[in-house]
Amino acid sequence: MTARYKDKDAGTVVLSFGGQWVSWSHTIFAYLAFLSALIVGSSLHYHKIVQNEWYGFPDEWFPSVSATIGDRYPERSMFMIFIAITSGPRFALVGLWYLLTARPGRSLPKLVAGAGLIRTLTCGGWTYITSTDDHDWHDILMISYLVFTIPWTAGCIALSPPNAKAIKYRKYLAAGFFGTLVPLVYFFIQHKVHRVPGAYTIYAFFEWSLILLDVGFDAVTALDFDTFEVVVRDVKGASKGHAEPSSVSAAVLEKEKEKTMAGVFSAGFRLADALDIAADVYHGFVFWSILTSLGVVVWYFPLWHMGISGFEVLVMSTVAPALLGIKSLRPKLVKNQRRIHLLSLAGLAAYLVENTVCRLFAVGFGVGATCLGWAITLSLDSAQPARLEARVVAWVVGLLMSSVAKFAWYTNNPIWPIMHAANGGWNGTGLVLGVLAALRFTRRAPLQGGSPAAEKNGSALLSAFGIGGLFFGLHSLLSDTSTMILWVWDGYPIRGPVSNIHGWYTIAAMTVGVVIGVSKPGLVTTWTAFGVGSVGAALLTLYSEWFGYYGGLTLTVYLMAISVPLISSAAKKSPAVSLGLGFLIYNFVVLFHVWVVAYAFVPGGPLVREHTDWIMITMMLLIGAGVFDLISQQAKPAYKKADQRPVNTHHRKYHLGALGLLNLLFLCASFLRFPTNDYKPYHAEDRLLTAGIWTIHFSLDNDMWSSEYRMRDLIKELEIDVVGLLESDLQRIIMGNRDTTQFLAEDLGMYVDYGPGPNKHTWGAALLSKFPILNSTHHLLPSPVGELAPAIHATLDVYGTLVDVFVFHSGQEEDPEDRRLQSEYLSKLMGSSPRPSILLSYLVTDPLKGNYNTYVSDVSGMHDVDETDDDRWCEYILFKGLRRTGYARVSRSTITDTELQVAKFVVPATDKDRAATWAAPKKLRDRRVNEEQVPRGWRFPGMFKGEGVRGHQYHVFEEPRYFKF
Structure with a gap:
């Protein structure tokens, strides 16, 4: 650093130094802050900072970043002093980068500088607010920092001046940073969820690696800032785009940058284009939201009628594109496509309708209108490959957005007509955004220069088969991230993926599929790719745990990838056939999908x-028909000639940005939903276990609203520690691919066993427990005639005592032989347990009879909780x-x-108490007492006495019954 006192045309320079010193000072003080804290902390408090919530030394022997910088004096103070010194160079670094990259008319440098500024502020937030001070705010600011690191990193690479060495280092450091996040999350899960000794030490190494890579990435600016002299004069002209000649040509470096960023920023950034893509994607999200809601509102009616109600016919509203086959009607529909898209929003506005029948018809109308509107738009845009690709990708990305929203709302879509403000819905916001998106989606007239007439090459019929199979696969498997995870769920101990932890894997696979489908359509339109997708479908169907899920991820990539060419091809044919008939085929497969479990209630079901x-x-054969059509077209010279025409890919960078943003939002939601392990029974001091059984009717209340919030409130207020839920399997199209147990378990702080998965063809049985579930086994009881009867046999650790809990749903009244066989099976199963046991069940029998x-019985060894009831x-x-x-x-x-x-039990604490409990005679066991004669902790909440609250009160007995021996 040198001081200069001289006059120049631009004025007098009092002090000047190279801009690279901003980078070096930032790097030195940042590393010094972290490494000094590590050295001092390890020297003074080693055993304390390697100790975590589960293990200490020697299982854990390397401290995490948070423990090092936030828990002890003096290392915490040393860190904060040096990090405060770092803040000045950090802000200067962001400012110099903006000056270096700003160009007239370019928005990207401003966006990158904004991301860098916010990133710097959030960095100060999570470093000065430690996890010890405020865990929530520390985590929020840390996540925000990581979120804004992505645009900062991508933007710095995209805006890099022509400097080969800097570009190379940025590529390697960015790849290392984001690649480190994967093992980081993996080992954190191993520590937090699976409690693996030593996992946190490995996690700490990856955490420290992130720090080194992050600071190192910013250090690369030293290679670019030598063009600056502070205060501040650009001595080489790089800020004006006139850098000194490099040993590598600028053209080569620009090509290298474009390759690094996959051409994302090669054509510049325009806000209007970004808004267009955002509107398209949101409109696609609205389509999938309306379509996926139809099954739920239709299901409400056969559910309450206990059979076919007649309203099921509204599932056929999806075939509305067939109207385009009427020549006299088609011009009018095409002319009014904007009105049709706006009318489709009736499916969102349906939440305003209280009457369930009218709400159903509003949703059915919305589904018909949205299917028709998209068919018109795709058909008109088929004349221009670039616009067609943009529409198709937006439609597919809309599905991914729907899955992200459902994950954030615990498998409910916030704009469904079964949602409203009382149960967490954002319907009003969704509707307003839907109107704005529809207006922008339809603001551009169809492009000229091509004909939307049917394509001569290929078969519209085969294309319709492909569309039918494709939409069924997307809807049934990918409209919720937990569906395939629950297909492979097999109980405790956990040996496979978990919905709230591993759901992002499905989103990541969907993202990869979209990218492949857009960038390499020739790769997926082959029989080899079809074979790989078929193998994935087979693995998902036949295997459980991780192996089955890997098959599901393979199928996910294939379905999303093949979507782009299949839908694009269908749009170029007669929409009445390719989409109208395609949705009809989709409907039949949906009914097939319902029939396999509802066989006892529908004609031909067995x-x-x-x-x-x-x-x-069937799904794969239908998709195969569409693939056959694509391959047949590719073999024709006319198709090859058309395929060689250049396609404007300007829109792809915005879609890639949308995919990145949606993945970030999912990861943020995943972080917020990460298990807290705060599983505390309500009355541990009394060794009390409160158990309940509830048939929840698929989480739809009498007025067709999703009922999770109301269920949560009642379970919490009754202080239930263990509850069995029946009719709880919602992972089908007709139930919206939902999972009530996720919300209840996470909100109430309970372990959850979903029970036999959706591919086991039952109506569901689930177990929620405040106590650890050590082991669980799923059973399908004998059902030669009627519906399958699911059962869960779980072993809980209740205050150090092993207790078995059985959750069981018996067959229907119409099948007495099934119920007899099931009673014998379950009786022997319960009798095989030598441990204290509880049955939470649906038995379909009168007390003391049959x-x-x-x-x-003596076989089961079980007693009735109150045989006088x-x-x-x-x-x-x-x-x-x-x-x-x-x-x-x-x-x-x-x-x-x-x-x-609900029943309350005390778990015996000593061997003597356990022996006395087992040997207690019936007369002593059934002795009833008044409420005043039992300890206060054993009593039921008084709020439900008399008229109770919210329609909940003690009934039949009017007051709870108490027993003592």
């Missing part, structure tokens, strides 16, 4: 009973080896069609 394998085969005496028919709680202290029945209000039954 013929397809439990044949999910047939569905997967199969009741098989469940409550003669008002039961479906729900029962049985037990053995525990001290029953209370029993209550709580009215459902309008949540479902079945009450919530």
Whole structure:
């Protein structure tokens, strides 16, 4: 650094130094802040800073960044002093980068500088607010920092001056940084969820690597800032685009940059274009939101009618594109495509309709209009390959956005007509944005220079088959990130993916599929790719745990990749056939998909009973027909000639940006949903276990609203520690591909076993527990005639005592032989357990009669929670080896069609107590007492006495019953 006192034309320079010193000072002080804290902390408090919530030295022997910089004095103070010194060069670095890259008329440098500024501020936030001070704000600011690091990193590479060495270093350091995030998350999960000794030490190494790589990336600016002299004079002219000649030609370096960023920023950035793509993607999101809501609102009616209601015919509203086959009607429809797209928003506005039938018709109308509107738009845009590709990609990315939104809202879409403000819906916001997006989506007239008439090459019929199979696959498997995970779920101990932790893998696979489909369509329109996708479908269908999920991810990539060429090809043919007939075929496969589980209630159902394998085969054969059509077209010279025409790919960078943003939003939601491991029973001091059984009727209340919030409130207020949920499998198109247990488990702080997955063809049984689930086994009980009966056999660690819990849903009244066989199976299963046990069940029997005496018998060893309760028919709680202290029945209000039954048990603490409990005679065991005679912690909440709250009150007995021995 030198001081100069001289006059120049630009004025007097009092002090000057090379701009690279800004970078070097930032690098030196940043590294000094972290490394000094590591050295001092390891010297003074080594054993304390390597200790985590599960393990300490020697299992864990290297401290994490957070423990090093935030927990102890003096290392915390040293870190904060040096990081404060770093802030000045950090702001200067961002400012100099902007001056270096700013050009008249370019928006990208401003955006990158803004991202760098926010990144710097959030860096100060998470370094000065440590996890010890405020864990939530520390995490929020840390996540924000990582989010803004992405545009900063990408923008710096895109805007790099022609400097070969700097570009190379940025590429390597950025790749190392983002590549490190994958093992970082993996080992954090191994530590936090699986509690693996030593995993946090490995995580710490990757965490420190991120720090080194992050600071190193910014250090590369030293290679560019030598063009600056501070205060501030550009001595080489690089800020004006007149840099000194490089040993590598500027053209070569620009090509290298373009290759690094996949051409994302090669054509510049225009806000209007970005808004167009955002509107297209959101409009695609609206399409998938309306389409996926139709099954849920249709399902409400056969659910309450216990059979076909007639309203199911509205599923055929998707075939509206067939109207384009009417020659006299087509011109009018085409002329009014904007109105049709706006009318489709009736599917979003349906939440305003209280009457369930009218709401259903509003959704059905919206589905028909949105399918018709998209068919018109794609057909008109088929004349221009670039615009068609942009529309198709937006349509597909809209599905990904729908899956992201559903993950953030615990598998409910916030703009569905079963949502409203009371249960977390954002319907009003979604509708307003939908109107704006539809207006912008339709603001451009069809381009001239091509004909939207049917393409001569290829078969519209084969294309329709492909569309039918494709849309079924996208809807049934990819409209929610947890669907395939629950297909392969196999209970505890966990040996496969978990919905709230590994859901991003599905999003990542979807993203990869879209990118491949756009950039390498020739790669996926081959029989080899089709074979790979078919193998993935087979693995998903036949295997569980990680192996099955890997098959699902393979299928995901293929479905998303083949979507782009299949839909593009269909748009170039007669939309009445390719899309109208395609949606009709999709409808039939959807019905097939319903029939395999609803076989007991539909005509011809037994013929397809439990044949999910047939569905997967049908889906792949239909897609194969579409692939055959594509391959046949590729073999023709006319197609090859057309394929050689250059396509404007300007839109791709915006779609890639949208994909990146959606992935970031998903990761943020995933971080917020990460398990807290805060599983605390309500009355641990009394060794009390409160158990409940509830048939939740697929989480739709009597007024067709999603009922998770209301269920959560009642379970929490009744202080239930263990609850069995029946009719809980919602992972099908007709139930919206939802999972109520995710919300309940995470909000209530409970472990969850989903039970037999959606490919096991049951209506569902789930278990939520405040106590650790050590092991669980899923059973499908004998059902030769009627519907399958699911059961869960789980072993819980209850205050150090192993307790078995059985959750069971028996077959229907119409199938007595099924129910007899099931009662014998379950009785033997319960009798095989030598541990204290609880049955939470749906038995379909009168007390003291028939199969009741098989469940409550010497074989099972189980006792009825209250055999004097003669008002039961479906729900029962049985037990053995525990001290029953209370029993209550709580009215459902309008949540479902079945009450919530609850029982309280005390878990014996000593061998003497356990022996006395097992040996207690019936007379002593059934002795009832008044509420005042039991400890306060054993009592049921008083808020449900009398008229209760929100329609919930103790009923049948009017007051809970208490027992003591």
